[in-house]
Amino acid sequence: xxxxxxxxxxxxxxxxxxxxxxxxxxxxxxxxxxxxxxxxxxxxxxxxxxxxxxxxxxxxxxxxxxxxxxxxxxxxxxxxxxxxxxxxxxxxxxxxxxxxxxxxxxxxxxxxxxxxxxxxxxxxxxxxxxxxxxxxxxxxxxxxxxxxxxxxxxxxxxxxxxxxxxxxxxxxxxxxxxxxxxxxxxxxxxxxxxxxxxxxxxxxxxxxxxxxxxxxxxxxxxxxxxxxxxxxxxxxxxxxxxxxxxxxxxxxxxxxxxxxxxxxxxxxxxxxxxxxxxxxxxxxxxxxxxxxxxxxxxxxxxxxxxxxxxxxxxxxxxxxxxxxxxxxxxxxxxxxxxxxxxxxxxxxxxxxxxxxxxxxxxxxxxxxxxxxxxxxxxxxxxxxxxxxxxxxxxxxxxxxxxxxxxxxxxx
Numbered sequence: 194x195x196x197x198x199x200x201x202x203x204x205x206x207x208x209x210x211x212x213x214x215x216x217x218x219x220x221x222x223x224x225x226x227x228x229x230x231x232x233x234x235x236x237x238x239x240x241x242x243x244x245x246x247x248x249x250x251x252x253x254x255x256x257x258x259x260x261x262x263x264x265x266x267x268x269x270x271x272x273x274x275x276x277x278x279x280x281x282x283x284x285x286x287x288x289x290x291x292x293x294x295x296x297x298x299x300x301x302x303x304x305x306x307x308x309x310x311x312x313x314x315x316x317x318x319x320x321x322x323x324x325x326x327x328x329x330x331x332x333x334x335x336x337x338x339x340x341x342x343x344x345x346x347x348x349x350x351x352x353x354x355x356x357x358x359x360x361x362x363x364x365x366x367x368x369x370x371x372x373x374x375x376x377x378x379x380x381x382x383x384x385x386x387x388x389x390x391x392x393x394x395x396x397x398x399x400x401x402x403x404x405x406x407x408x409x410x411x412x413x414x415x416x417x418x419x420x421x422x423x424x425x426x427x428x429x430x431x432x433x434x435x436x437x438x439x440x441x442x443x444x445x446x447x448x449x450x451x452x453x454x455x456x457x458x459x460x461x462x463x464x465x466x467x468x469x470x471x472x473x474x475x476x477x478x479x480x481x482x483x484x485x486x487x488x489x490x491x492x493x494x495x496x497x498x499x500x501x502x503x504x505x506x507x508x509x510x511x512x513x514x515x516x517x518x519x520x521x522x523x524x525x526x527x528x529x530x531x532x533x534x535x536x537x538x539x540x541x542x543x544x545x546x547x548x549x550x551x552x553x554x555x556x557x558x559x560x561x562x563x564x565x566x567x568x569x570x571x572x573x574x575x576x577x578x579x580x581x582x583x584x585x586x587x588x589x590x591x592x593x594x595x596x597x598x599x600x601x602x603x604x
Contacts, residue, residue, distance in 0.1 A: 198568075199564065199565060199566060199568075200228075200564070200565055201227065201228020201565055201568050202227045202228050202562065202565035203224060203227045203228040203229040204228045206224070206228070206229040206230070206295050206296065206392070207229065207230045207231075207232065207293060207294045207295055207296070207587070208221055208224050208225070208229050208230065208231040208232065208294060208295070208296040208297070208298065209232055209234065209287070209290055209291050209294040209296065209297040209298070210231050210232060210233045210234060210271065210298055211234050211287075211297065211298060211299035211300075211301070211306075211311070212298050212299060212300045212328065213235075213241040213242055213243070213300065214241070214242055214243055214300070214377070215243070215267055215344070215374055215377040215378070215381070216300060216328050216344075216376075216377040216378070216380040216381045216384070216408060217298055217299070217300040217328045217381065217384070218233075218241070218243075218267035218268055218381075219267050219377065219378055219381030219382070219385075220298060220326070220328070220380075220381040220382070220384035220385045220388065221233070221271065221298055222267050222268060222269055222270060222271070223381070223382075223385045223558070223560075224296070224385065224388065225269065225270030225271050225571070226269065226270050226558040226560065226567035226568070226569070227560070227565070227567060228565070228567075228568055229296070230272070231270060231271040231272065232271070232272055232274055232290060232294070232579075232583055232587070233268065233271040233272065233273050233274065233574070234274055234275075234276050234278070234287060234290075235273055235274070235275050235276075235576060235577065236275065236277060237275040237276070237277050237577065237602070237604065238275075239576075240273070240275070240576040240577075241264055241268070243261060243263040243264040243267070244260045244261055244264045244576065245261060246261045246263040246264065247261030247262060247263065248261070248262075249261070249262045250262070251265065251551060251553055252551070259551065259575075260573070260575070260576075264573065265553055265555065265573045266555075266556070268573040268574070269545070269555060269569065269571065269572065269573050270568070270569065270570060270571045271571065271573070271574055272571070272574060272578070272579035272582075272583050273574035273575065273576055273577055273578050273579050273580070274577070274579055274580045274583045274584065274604075275576065275577035275580050275604055276580075276603060276604055277602060277603055277604070278309050278311060279309065280601060280602060280603045282597075282598055282601045282603035283598075283603035283604070284309040284310055284311060286584070286588070286598065286603060286604070287309075287311055288310060288311070288315070288316065288319055289588045290587055290588060291311075291316045291319060291320055291323060292319045292320050293587050293588065294320070294323065295322070295323070295324060295392060295395065296323070296324045296325075296326070296388055296392065297316060297323055297324070297325045297326070298325075298326045298328065298384070298388070299311075299325075299326070299327055299328070300327070300328040300329065301329075302329065302339065302341060303327075303329055303332075303333055303338045303339060313325040313327070313403040317401060317403075320401065321399070321400070321401055322395045322399050322400065322401045323395075323401040324388055324391040324392050324395055324401050324402065324404070325401065325402070325403050325404065326384050326387065326388050326391075326404040326406060327403065327404065327405055327406070328380060328381075328384055328406050328407070328408075329342060329405075329406075329407050329408070330342010330343070330346075330347065330407060330408045330409060331407050331408070331409050332405055332407035332409070332410060333405045337409070342407070342408045342409065344374035344375070344376045344377045344408065345370055345374075347376040347408040347409055347412050348370045348371065348375070348376050348412065349368070349370075350409060350412075351376065351408075351409055351412030351413050351416070352412070352413065352416055352419070352420075353370075353371065353375070353376070353412060353415075353416070354368040354369060354370055355368055355429070355430075355431070355432070356416075356419055356430050356431065356432055356433075356438075357369045357370065357371060357432060358432045358434070359432060359434045360431060360432045360433055360434055361431075361432070363434065366432070368432070369432075375412075375415075376408050376411065376412040377408065379411045379412060379414075379415045380406055380407070380408045380411040380412075383406055383411045383414070384404070384406045387404045387406060388404065391404055418438070418439060419438065422438060422439070435454075436491060436495075438488075439488065440457070440458060440484060440488070441457075441484065441487035441488045441491045441494055442455050442457050442463075442466075442487065442494055442495070442498060443455065443456050443457060443458070444495070445524070446498060446499060446502040446503075447499070447502065447503055448502055448503060448505060448506055448507045448510060449503060449504065449505055449506045449507075449509075450506045450507060450508075451506070451507045451523070451524070452507065452523070452524050453502060453507050453510050453511070453521055453522075453523070454521060454522045454523070454524065455498075455502070455514075455519075455520075455521050456520040456521065456522075457519065457520065458520065459484075460476070460483070460484070462518070462519055462520065463476055463481075463484075463487075464476050465517045465518055465519050466514065466517070466519045468517070469513050469514055469516075469517040469519065470498075470501050470502070471501070472497070472498075472501060475497065480493055480494070481494055507523055511523065540557060541556060541557050541559075542554060542555070542556065542557065543555050543556075543557045543569055545569060545571075545572035545573075546572055547572045547573075547574070547575060547578075548578065549575065551572075551575075553572060553573070555569075555572075555573075557569065580604055581595055584604070
């Protein structure tokens with residue numbers, strides 16, 4: 194009987210993953226979800242830093258704690274191989290693996306891998322078609338290139354914190370970071386897109402290339418309309434709390450029992466909102482007749498709407514406004530998110546099990562493809578769980594090879 198499982202988009206693609214923490218592992222996890230074989234190289238006895246970034250931790254099989262939740266978030270669909278490439282034997286193993294991979298990804302400081310012969314120039318000599326992606330804080334050149342990059346710093350340096358948080362003069366006013374490491378995640382997404390584009394080129398021409406992706410560049414790119422507001426308007430945008438810099442009303446309002454997000458994007462929606470909320474004359478107010486006027490007179494508009502929205506519960510408002518076609522919604526806790534019936538219908542949560550029987554709840558890939566959907570085949574691996582199997586399969590290591598490398602401390 195033919196195999197009924199759908200094909201994977203990246204079947205036959207092998208990735209040498211020298212990344213750790215978040216931006217790099219996020220990129221390689223996406224490649225793994227799409228079907229690539231991802232070989233995660235980790236330091237023997239320690240592994241990816243995020244394995245210890247807890248609590249919370251996955252319960253251990255011996256009553257102790259296992260890997261941190263942070264690690265589990267970014268390492269699905271990978272095989273863990275422990276290699277100490279600071280030793281000559283270990284570096285040689287990695288080069289042999291690179292010769293049999295189509296993609297390599299790393300996020301070490303600029304130049305750090307050159308002394309081990311694992312930089313792009315060195316690996317391109319053994320595999321000219323290799324797509325090699327370097328992810329750093331500040332890029333491969335420029336005055337900040339030698340610096341280590343961390344998401345929190347990049348959110349500040351890249352302008353995001355200057356437009357996030359309550360405005361000056363409001364309670365709790367200060368620059369604020371986003372609640373997840375978005376600079377890392379943005380960078381991982383840009384890295385994934387770049388890798389796939391370079392892979393397409395390599396498959397056509399046999400020519401690999403070096404990809405230079407930085408957290409700072411990625412964060413600045415993701416300023417999007419706020420960067421353009423500066424370019425066109427000539428002034429740096431400031432913090433507006435939950436309000437939108439270009440649309441009003443598009444913010445959070447207090448209700449009788451909580452909060453409501455009101456996200457009105459055009460005139461028809463504003464009129465529908467006003468009629469539903471019992472303030473049908475509001476769109477005729479000279480201060481509020483267009484979006485541009487509402488943005489200019491945002492404070493007055495907020496003052497007018499605050500008592501109106503506080504008069505009913507969040508659930509009541511959502512029912513009434515959704516019936517009128519007005520975009521709105523609640524502010525869910527994380528628990529609320531996974532209890533939501535729509536989220537459950539979309540199978541956004543999945544459960545996976547390691548070979549040792551340890552089970553874990555994970556967020557599914559958000560990618561939906563009709564022919565080659567993501568395949569959640571491998572739970573985030575325990576440290577070194579696949580070392581022998583991968584080295585046997587990929588570079589034909591023998592029992593004596595494995596024994597010798599262990600004796601040398603290379604694996």
